Amino acid sequence: MSDKGQDVDLTRAKQNTGVWLVKVPKYLSQQWGKASGRGEVGKLKIANQGKTTVSFSLNEELTVVESSGETASSVRAPREHPFSMQSVGGQTLAVFTESSLDQITIEGMVVQRAECRPAVQESYVKLKKLQIEESTKPLRLSQRLEKAVTTNYKPVSNHTYNVEYEKKKKEEGKRARSDKEKVLEMLFSAFEKHQYYNIKNLVEITKQPVIYLKEILREIGVYNSRGPHKSTWELKPEYHHYQEGEEDEGTME
Amino acid sequence: MTSLGNSSSTGTEYIVRVPKNTSKRYNIMAFNAGDKVNCSTWTQARMERDMSNRRMYGEEETPEAGAGSEFGKKQREEARRKKYGIITKEFKVEDQPWLLKVNGKAGRRFKGLKKGGVTENASYYIFTQCADGAFEAFPVHGWYNFTPQAKHRTLTAEEAEEEWGRRNKVVNHFSIMLQRRLREQEHGEEEEEVAGEKGGKKKKKKGGKGGDLRIHDLEDDLEMSSDESDSSGGEDGEGKSKSKKDISSKAKAKKKKKRKGSDQEGLEDSDDGDFEGLEVDYMSDESSSEEEEPEKAKPNKGDDVPKGIDEASESEEESEEENKNEEEGKEEEEEEEGKKTPVQTEKKKKKEKESSGESDSSEDSDIEGETASALFMAKKRTPPKRGGRGSAGSSRTGSRPGTPSIDNAATSNTLRAAASKLEQGKRQAATSSSDTPAAKRLKMEPSSQSPSGKSTPQPASGKSTPSSSDVQLTEDAVRRYLIRKPMTTKDLLKKFQTKRTGLSSEQTVNVLAQILKKLNPERKNINDKMHFYLTE
Numbered sequence: 001m002s003d004k005g006q007d008v009d010l011t012r013a014k015q016n017t018g019v020w021l022v023k024v025p026k027y028l029s030q031q032w033g034k035a036s037g038r039g040e041v042g043k044l045k046i047a048n049q050g051k052t053t054v055s056f057s058l059n060e061e062l063t064v065v066e067s068s069g070e071t072a073s074s075v076r077a078p079r080e081h082p083f084s085m086q087s088v089g090g091q092t093l094a095v096f097t098e099s100s101l102d103q104i105t106i107e108g109m110v111v112q113r114a115e116c117r118p119a120v121q122e123s124y125v126k127l128k129k130l131q132i133e134e135s136t137k138p139l140r141l142s143q144r145l146e147k148a149v150t151t152n153y154k155p156v157s158n159h160t161y162n163v164e165y166e167k168k169k170k171e172e173g174k175r176a177r178s179d180k181e182k183v184l185e186m187l188f189s190a191f192e193k194h195q196y197y198n199i200k201n202l203v204e205i206t207k208q209p210v211i212y213l214k215e216i217l218r219e220i221g222v223y224n225s226r227g228p229h230k231s232t233w234e235l236k237p238e239y240h241h242y243q244e245g246e247e248d249e250g251t252m253e
Numbered sequence: 254m255t256s257l258g259n260s261s262s263t264g265t266e267y268i269v270r271v272p273k274n275t276s277k278r279y280n281i282m283a284f285n286a287g288d289k290v291n292c293s294t295w296t297q298a299r300m301e302r303d304m305s306n307r308r309m310y311g312e313e314e315t316p317e318a319g320a321g322s323e324f325g326k327k328q329r330e331e332a333r334r335k336k337y338g339i340i341t342k343e344f345k346v347e348d349q350p351w352l353l354k355v356n357g358k359a360g361r362r363f364k365g366l367k368k369g370g371v372t373e374n375a376s377y378y379i380f381t382q383c384a385d386g387a388f389e390a391f392p393v394h395g396w397y398n399f400t401p402q403a404k405h406r407t408l409t410a411e412e413a414e415e416e417w418g419r420r421n422k423v424v425n426h427f428s429i430m431l432q433r434r435l436r437e438q439e440h441g442e443e444e445e446e447v448a449g450e451k452g453g454k455k456k457k458k459k460g461g462k463g464g465d466l467r468i469h470d471l472e473d474d475l476e477m478s479s480d481e482s483d484s485s486g487g488e489d490g491e492g493k494s495k496s497k498k499d500i501s502s503k504a505k506a507k508k509k510k511k512r513k514g515s516d517q518e519g520l521e522d523s524d525d526g527d528f529e530g531l532e533v534d535y536m537s538d539e540s541s542s543e544e545e546e547p548e549k550a551k552p553n554k555g556d557d558v559p560k561g562i563d564e565a566s567e568s569e570e571e572s573e574e575e576n577k578n579e580e581e582g583k584e585e586e587e588e589e590e591g592k593k594t595p596v597q598t599e600k601k602k603k604k605e606k607e608s609s610g611e612s613d614s615s616e617d618s619d620i621e622g623e624t625a626s627a628l629f630m631a632k633k634r635t636p637p638k639r640g641g642r643g644s645a646g647s648s649r650t651g652s653r654p655g656t657p658s659i660d661n662a663a664t665s666n667t668l669r670a671a672a673s674k675l676e677q678g679k680r681q682a683a684t685s686s687s688d689t690p691a692a693k694r695l696k697m698e699p700s701s702q703s704p705s706g707k708s709t710p711q712p713a714s715g716k717s718t719p720s721s722s723d724v725q726l727t728e729d730a731v732r733r734y735l736i737r738k739p740m741t742t743k744d745l746l747k748k749f750q751t752k753r754t755g756l757s758s759e760q761t762v763n764v765l766a767q768i769l770k771k772l773n774p775e776r777k778n779i780n781d782k783m784h785f786y787l788t789e
Contacts, residue, residue: 008298008353016293020380021281022390029376029392032271039270044380044388047264056269092284094292095379096300097277104300106292107279108381196323232323 008096009105017108019095022083023115027127031062031077054083056116065127075126080119088113175209183208183216191240196224196232268387269380278394279379282353282365288401295355303350303364351397362404365397406430424532726754726761731768732787739777739784742769 024032032041042058063076093110118124177183186206190197202217203210217223221233234240284290334341351365371377377393408416416429423429726749734740734748745765751758774785 006299006301008300010292010295010298013292013295017381021393022378022380024376024378024390026375029378032390035271035273039272040268041271041390042269044267044269045264046267049263053264090286092286092288092290094282094284095279096282097279099278100276105277106282106298107379109292110281110379190324194324198324201324 006102006104009103011105012108013094013106015108018111019108020112020114021088021093021095021110022113025116025118027065027077027131028058028081028116028118031058031065034062035059052085054085054114056081056083063123065130075130076123077127078118078121078124080121081116082119083114083116086113086115175203175207177208177212180216183213184220187216187220188235188239191221191235195240196234198232202233267382269390270387271378271390275391277391279391280394281377281396283368283396283398284363285400290399297356297360299354301352302346303352304346306349307344309344347395351399353399362402363399364402365399368396368398371396406434424534426531726756726764726768728768728771731765732772735772735774735785735787739779739786741782741784743782745769745785 035041040059041062042056045053045055045057047053047055058077058079058081060079063079065075065077088110095107095110097105097107099105183206187202190202190205197205199210199214199217203213206213208216217233220239221235224232224234333339348367350367351363353363353365355361355363371393372395377396378390379393380388380390383389416423420426730749731745734745740748742765746761749756749761749765751761754761756764769785772787774787777784777786
């Protein structure tokens, strides 16, 4: 169940705290991310002559734009950003925060919406040009080679992998039949772990030849040819008592 | 609204800070302006993620060990997915909707869905003013649109389809939900053992109905005369009486709606034109609800119709039976006598049948009736001659001998004569009304033999013989038909339609009767109908 069903902290809501919602261009938020110290990024100027104008000016040090390729100094972010104020009419916007401890708080209501626009200056135009160039570059590039690549695949008399495989096979030899008792023990312990097994898996587990293993299996197990567990072997019902989540030993009868 | 800093005429400057390392994530909670949400009025609120979509992403959990598990199942599944390139989306808690409950159980509920694409091209920042006058900007992490959730009962898809199918029959659409609620309440009252919860629920429902003034159309209408009606009974009564009244009540409801419209969750306010196409019941003072009225009307109508044609259908059935058994004189007699003389009776029958709308069969059955009567007439002539020739239980024939008058009248072959004969016959036969059909059939069979034997001269005499211009209704034609396959009198009559043969229906009947008597076809009962056939 969710452990997030909590009471919302409504103190600020009751105080009717007002906030502004400002839309900021991407490059500006990137620059802001580089702010150091206390996080001061600039100054907000509000003038009240007749019309209320709001403008934001970016700090000098943050105007340096990082860009791949070209030298950074030629391009700089603009400093002046007038705000375009908008009304909150059609929606009632509230701000809520989620803390890392899953505490939800209402921070306040949005009383003013604004858009931060860069003042159209040369620096801005250049910046935009740079951005567009970067974005139009394709992610993948085709490059022509002078010489064909010949270093990858060389003819080999026998691949190393094959050699190893053959060696391994020789060492192992054919699977030998061990005593029936031992095989049964192995089988039972395997069926403790899982209920359904493929014959190949069982061969690998028990290291027995297939025919011999099948004979033994026919004694103690049953083959599912259809159903959700298709073509698998499982123990006969009298041999297992599976309970939910518990593992029981199959008894020999 | 808080002022955002001291503003002198020239302007002021504020420092903007973007704090780093905030542990809190800022999100926007957007409400529609029409919902009139005021956060400052909230006394209490709870918010949690709506995890109901989790099971969509969670795959079938097979046990990984122990019973039911397979060796290497996981690896195989993974390999399979890779092979087919199946990419399953993860269930991200971050993207799940929010459920917001305001003011506890009785308050409003909202669902907040995440709006996508907010942080893609531009970033939103929240500027708040701090104590020192500086602004702090926090980036908005997510935007959720919160919509209020309906608390009133809504119809599921199946129920909605059901109601849609009934829309033409239901006059008062306003009380549909009301009726449902009443029905539910009745159900709840019946199961009183589990009453504890249900009682609470019921009350809640009732209270909810009274309290949720703003959400549902119906409830607004219901509350036209009182703003707080706590008792649903009062509302019901008002609802019913309201539905009776016409525009005045609607106007009132409209006014009420406008007043309360503010709290409606996005349901359209009723405009003036909304009520134009609605069906309105008559201004009567009936106490039953509208919904039941059309239903009541239906069964009533259904009742009336059968009643109206009952008599006719009875007669028709009886006449058909006669034809089945062919000259089932008894029933026909009684029936005919019961009403009038055969001529008039049959004419009347025709009329009745036609008026009751069963015109398709009326003609046939009419003709059949006449055929039967004609045959019957012919037959009736002979039994008296025969005397007691019928089978041992035939009281009818037994009763014949005492009526020489019938014999005398036998020479006239008009229907009127037949009528009089029948009348007399009926009086005698009145006692034997309890004959079983089997007995009748037995009677008829031997008695039908007689007509063929004796009455050959009679059909030829007197009776209006068919004009020779008729090409089709001949003995040969009938014989051909009967040889080919067994037919009932009805079928035969269909073959010789009056328009084609140029005969009137009466004549057709008579002629056909004669021919049949001549041919004396064998009978067979197929599907409870008497079929004739010839074998040559």
